[in-house]
Amino acid sequence: MSQPVRNVLIIGGGPAGYTAAIYASRAGLQPLLLEGPQPGGQLTITTDIENFPGFRDGIAGPELMATLRAQAERFGTEILAATVASADLSACPFAVETDQGRVLAETVILATGASAKWLGLGKDEALSRAGGGVSACATCDGFFFRGREVAVVGGGDTALEEALYLTRFATRVHLVHRRDAFRASKAMQARALAHEKITLHWNKRVADLRTARAELAGGAQERLEALVLEDTVTGATSLLPVQGLFVAIGHQPNTAFLGGQLPVDAGGYLKVEPGTCRTAVEGVFAAGDVADPTYRQAITAAGRGCMAALEAERWLAEREAAVC
CATH class of the missing domain: 3.50.50.60 (FAD/NAD(P)-binding domain)
Structure with missing residues (x-):
C-alpha cells in the first residue's frame, strides 16, 4: 500500500508556520504541520508582547502562540509533535524523515525559525x-x-x-x-x-x-x-x-536538517526570490526568521507565512493539484 502524499507540509510551529497553516487549511489543502522541538517558536520564551496588532493591552508570548495554534486546528490543520531529522528535496513528492516516520508532500513550507546565539x-x-x-x-x-x-x-x-x-x-x-x-x-x-x-x-x-x-x-x-x-x-x-x-552576537537559522540542499546567504539564512517566499526548489517555500536576517519580528513572520501558503496554493493549482 503506497504512502499518502500531503498537499502541504509545514515544518515549524512559530507565527510563520501557524499562519501558513491557517491559510492553507482555509483553502482546503489539509496541511500537516510539524511543530518540532519548540512548539510556538521563540515567542514561547517571551513574557509579554505589546507590538503584535490586535492586542491593545499586550499578550503573553505562549498565549499568542496557543491562540494561533488553536485557530489553525479550527480550520482543519493536522498538527504533529514531531522533529524533522532530514529532508530529501531532490524530487517531488518531497520526503521528510521525522522521529515519528516519513512524510511525503507535494509542497513544503519551511518555517523553522532562527535561534539566538x-x-x-x-x-x-x-x-x-x-x-x-x-x-x-x-x-x-x-x-x-x-x-x-x-x-x-x-x-x-x-x-x-x-x-x-x-x-x-x-x-x-x-x-x-x-x-x-x-x-x-x-x-x-x-x-x-x-x-x-x-x-x-x-x-x-x-x-x-x-x-x-x-x-x-x-x-x-x-x-x-x-x-x-x-x-x-x-x-x-x-x-x-x-x-x-x-x-546581540547573532542568530543561527535552523536549517541543518536540509543538508545544504537550498542556497543560503552569508549568515546561513535561506535565500528566496525577491518579493516572494519561493526557494531555489520549485514547490518549496520559506517563511519567517529562517529566511529573514533583517526584521525577525512576529508580525513579519506571520505575514510571510501567509505569503508562503498562498504561493503553495497557487503552485498546486497550476498543476491541477495532481499528486507528483
Whole structure:
C-alpha cells in the first residue's frame, strides 16, 4: 500500500508556520504541520508582547502562540509533535524523515525559525526564558526597560543597532565588546561612538551574571542585577550594575536538517526570490526568521507565512493539484 502524499507540509510551529497553516487549511489543502522541538517558536520564551496588532493591552508570548495554534486546528490543520531529522528535496513528492516516520508532500513550507546565539553561561538563556532581564531582541523588549541601565553584548551592526535603539528607553546603554574595534559598518560605528547615552567597554567579555531575588506581582523571581566582566587582555574582573542585558552576537537559522540542499546567504539564512517566499526548489517555500536576517519580528513572520501558503496554493493549482 503506497504512502499518502500531503498537499502541504509545514515544518515549524512559530507565527510563520501557524499562519501558513491557517491559510492553507482555509483553502482546503489539509496541511500537516510539524511543530518540532519548540512548539510556538521563540515567542514561547517571551513574557509579554505589546507590538503584535490586535492586542491593545499586550499578550503573553505562549498565549499568542496557543491562540494561533488553536485557530489553525479550527480550520482543519493536522498538527504533529514531531522533529524533522532530514529532508530529501531532490524530487517531488518531497520526503521528510521525522522521529515519528516519513512524510511525503507535494509542497513544503519551511518555517523553522532562527535561534539566538547565547553567551554559553546557561544563566543568560534561562533568564531570557523566565523574563529575568535578559533578551536577544531590543525591538521586542526594549520598551520594558524604560528608565533603566542596560548592556548590549556584541560588535557587529546588529549590536550597535540594538544599542542605539535602546537609547530611546534606557538611561544608559553599556556596549560590551571583547575586542578593541567593532566589526560594524563605519557609519554605524560613528553613530554609536557619538551617542551621549552609550558607554563603551572595550576588550571585555561577560564572564558571569549576578542576580537578585525580586518580589513581583506574580511572586518572587530572579532578576538580573549586574554583569561580571573579564578583561580579555589582563584577565582582571569588574562588576557592571545593569538591569537588562541584550545579547546581540547573532542568530543561527535552523536549517541543518536540509543538508545544504537550498542556497543560503552569508549568515546561513535561506535565500528566496525577491518579493516572494519561493526557494531555489520549485514547490518549496520559506517563511519567517529562517529566511529573514533583517526584521525577525512576529508580525513579519506571520505575514510571510501567509505569503508562503498562498504561493503553495497557487503552485498546486497550476498543476491541477495532481499528486507528483
